[in-house]
Amino acid sequence: MKKYTVLFFLLLVTIGATGQTNKKLKTNSTKENLTEYRQIFWNNLPKRVNWTTDYEGIFSDAEEEKLNNLISNFEKETSMEIAIVTIDTIKVAKENFDDLSLHIAKTWAVGKKGKDNGILIGFSKEYRKIRIELGDGTIKILSEKETKEIIENNFIPEFLKGSYYQGILNGTTKLMEVLRMKIKQ
Template identity: 70%
Template sequence: MRKLFFTILFLITITFNGQSIEKKNNNSEKQKVVATFREIYWNNLPKPKGWVNDYEGIFSDNEERKLDSIITNFEKETSIEIAVVTIDTIKVAKENFDDLSLHIAKTWAFGKKGKDNGILISFSKGYKKFRVELGDGTIKMLSEHETKEIIENDFIPKFLKGNYYQGMLDGIMKIIENLRAKIKKE
């Protein structure tokens, strides 16, 4: 009886250890696949489909159209281009979010040639990460300090409540308001 007990215990131990090794191998394989996917995404960014590129599916079609319309009207008025991209966690590791945002800004090259007057707003709901990239021409009108205040006071409060559309709308409207005021002074 004792021998049978130890035999069963031995088999259970082998089974659990075998499953642990198999899980480690599966996790390692998944990590390799994800890393490869992220590298392919980095090297083959999709072309922007408009001013709002919602790859996380945060906004409804109607919300996307409203944001796009506001940005389009502002661009026609001022030539300043504002783009929004939401980034799904599968596309980038959390620690590389800022790098991907900058890479998208450089690759998509929002802003008029010679004016460098683009702004890219990058957001990941999954990572709770947010970044605003300002072109060299835009940073002359909207300082990093002002941008930080807009992020903290206009975007983030609504995001924290889960109202991503309203936060994005409020933040974009505040950026537009500040830029209009600066343009009037010129």
């Protein structure tokens, strides 16, 4: 009887150890797959189809259309281009969010060639991060201090209420208002 108890105990220990090893391997494999997916996304960014790219699925179709129309009208009026991209946690690690925003702005070539007058608004609801990338031509018109104030006063208050579309709309509208005023000066 003791012999069977010892064998049974050894069998349980062996199964338990094997199960833990497989679980650990599976976890590492998942992390490696996510890292690989993020690298593939970085290397093969999809082309921008419109002014708004919503990878997080935050906006309704009507909201996205309203943002696209607002930006399109602004671009026709000023020649300045604004792109909005929401970035989910699958696409980037939190610590690389700013780098990806800049990479998207450069890859999508937001702004007119030779004028470098683009703006990319990168946002992640899940990471609670927003980044505004300004083209070299736009930096001459809009300072980083002004951009920071627009984020704090126009984007963030609505985000804190969970109104992400309204925050993006308010902030984008304020950016356009400030740029129009500065262009006229």
